[in-house]
Amino acid sequence: MADFKVNILGCGSALPTTRHWATSQIIDLRDKLYMIDCGEGAQVQMRRMHIHFKRLTHIFISHLHGDHCFGLPGLISTLSMLGRTGDLVIHGPKEIETFLQPIINLFCKGLEFKIRFNLVDTTRHQLIMEDRSVSVYSIPLIHRIPTCGYLFVEKAKEPHIIREMTDFYQIPVSWMKDIKQGKDYVTPEGEIVPNSRLTRPADPPKRYAFCSDTICNRRIIPMIENIDLLYHEATFCENELARAKETFHSTARQAAEIARDAHVKQLIIGHFSARYNDLTTLYQEATAIFPNTILAEEGMTINVGSV
Numbered sequence: 001m002a003d004f005k006v007n008i009l010g011c012g013s014a015l016p017t018t019r020h021w022a023t024s025q026i027i028d029l030r031d032k033l034y035m036i037d038c039g040e041g042a043q044v045q046m047r048r049m050h051i052h053f054k055r056l057t058h059i060f061i062s063h064l065h066g067d068h069c070f071g072l073p074g075l076i077s078t079l080s081m082l083g084r085t086g087d088l089v090i091h092g093p094k095e096i097e098t099f100l101q102p103i104i105n106l107f108c109k110g111l112e113f114k115i116r117f118n119l120v121d122t123t124r125h126q127l128i129m130e131d132r133s134v135s136v137y138s139i140p141l142i143h144r145i146p147t148c149g150y151l152f153v154e155k156a157k158e159p160h161i162i163r164e165m166t167d168f169y170q171i172p173v174s175w176m177k178d179i180k181q182g183k184d185y186v187t188p189e190g191e192i193v194p195n196s197r198l199t200r201p202a203d204p205p206k207r208y209a210f211c212s213d214t215i216c217n218r219r220i221i222p223m224i225e226n227i228d229l230l231y232h233e234a235t236f237c238e239n240e241l242a243r244a245k246e247t248f249h250s251t252a253r254q255a256a257e258i259a260r261d262a263h264v265k266q267l268i269i270g271h272f273s274a275r276y277n278d279l280t281t282l283y284q285e286a287t288a289i290f291p292n293t294i295l296a297e298e299g300m301t302i303n304v305g306s307v
Contacts, residue, residue, distance in 0.1 A: 004029050004154055004206050004304040006229065009045035011270035011296035013235050013249075014067045016040075021298055022067040023212060023271060025231070026051055027152060030133045035059040036150060036210050042071040043078055049299060053082055058129060060136070061092030062212060063122075063147035064099055073103045076115070084113045091118040091128055091136075093146045122148040125223050139223050141214035143248045149211040151223060157202035165198050206305040209264075212271045215245065216254035221262045228305040230259050231296070234269035237281050252282040256289035266307050270296030 005028040012020025022039020026046065033055040035042070046053065056079075061069050072090075079088065090096060097117045104115065120128050120138050123146075129136040132155060139149035158180040166176070171185055179185060185193040209224045212233035224230055235249035244251050250258075252269055259267035267290050272279060279295055286293040292307060 003031075004208070006208060006231070006268075006302045006304060007049055007051060008268075008270070008296050008298060008300040008302075009042050009049070010039050010298060011272060012039075012067070013271050013273050014065065015274040017274045019277070020272060020274075021045055022071070024068075024071065025210065026056075027208070029152070029154065031055065032057060032131075032133055034134070034136075034152070037062055037068040037212075038071040038075055039067045040070045040074075043075045045298065049301075053079060054084065057086070057089065058136075059088070059090045060150050060210075061090065061096050062141070062149060062210070063093060063143060063145055064095045065145065065213070068213075069096070069099065072100060073107060076104065076108055076111075079113070080108060080111050087114045087116055089116045089118055089129070091120055093122050093148070094119045095146070120148055122146040137223070139209060139211060139220055140217075141211060141220070142217045143213045143215070147213060149209060149214070149220070151207065151209045151227070153207050154205040156205050159199035159202050162198055162200060169193055169198075171198070203305075208304050211258075213249055215248045216250045216258065218258070218261070221258065224258075224262045224264060227262070227264050229266050229268065229302065230262070230264040231268045231270060232258055233271035234282055234286060235271050235273050237276075238285055240273075252285040253289055256286040256293060259290045259293070265292065265305075266302075267293045268296050268302065269293060272296075 007026040009024035010021030021041045023037045024039050024042035025036045027034040123140050128138050135153045137151040141147040141149050179198055184195050207227040208229045209227050210231045232255035233250050234252035234255040236244045236251045238251045238253045255269050269286050283295050
């Protein structure tokens with residue numbers, strides 16, 4: 001079972017349709033949940049995808065347009081009704097607290113859990129959150145209002161124990177933690193068994209970047225170079241390039257060019273304009289530049305590093 005997954009709750013843009021839900025994703029990393037953006041309907045989609053609310057500890061908001069944050073008040077209310085007691089941390093531009101705090105004061109009085117705000121400087125690429133599983137960095141984006149993406153970098157794992165070797169040397173269970181931390185084993189007779197004989201290296205840490213909404217911004221390329229998976233907005237087809245520039249969005253072709261030039265392993269495109277009943281043209285434009293592209297779809301789960 002993969003231990004780093006991206007769940008697509010919604011991949012539409014601002015205008016509601018019956019085809020797509022507003023932008024929201026859930027990262028499932030080593031049994032911890034991290035939400036990125038929270039458009040309307042996010043908690044309904046969590047129910048449909050059987051994602052457990054109580055495991056959610058951090059929410060990352062890219063910017064304060066409604067299709068990326070209007071689901072927050074309802075989600076917070078639901079967490080309260082479910083009896084949450086642990087802190088909830090909401091990361092985002094400084095306007096996030098200005099938007100949310102009055103709503104909490106009016107509609108969510110008496111919460112049994114604390115909401116903490118981590119206000120992000122959207123103009124800088126910097127570490128904004130870290131726990132035992134992941135480091136999260138901001139990615140400055142260019143949109144009509146302060147906006148940032150997020151880069152999730154998995155923490156290095158412990159090496160794999162070679163069970164045949166530990167059985168051969170009859171190593172007690174009490175030694176396993178030390179061996180995973182790189183120590184050699186010393187037998188009762190005093191023989192030193194090198195750690196390299198008992199373990200094999202862990203899988204390389206995986207990396208995922210979320211970039212929505214933004215005009216095509218090549219300055220992000222060094223920040224996402226060689227990552228395993230990139231989500232990049234692709235609101236329009238190339239024949240709507242003028243509209244994309246006017247609204248500070250990207251085309252499918254531009255998203256693919258970013259993926260290609262950053263040498264990412266896989267690209268997901270999303271944030272589709274409501275004008276597209278059929279996404280074939282968007283897909284064809286992207287894959288012509290970057291073949292390893294997939295279209296985001298509600299209910300989809302992608303294993304990071306699977307290609």
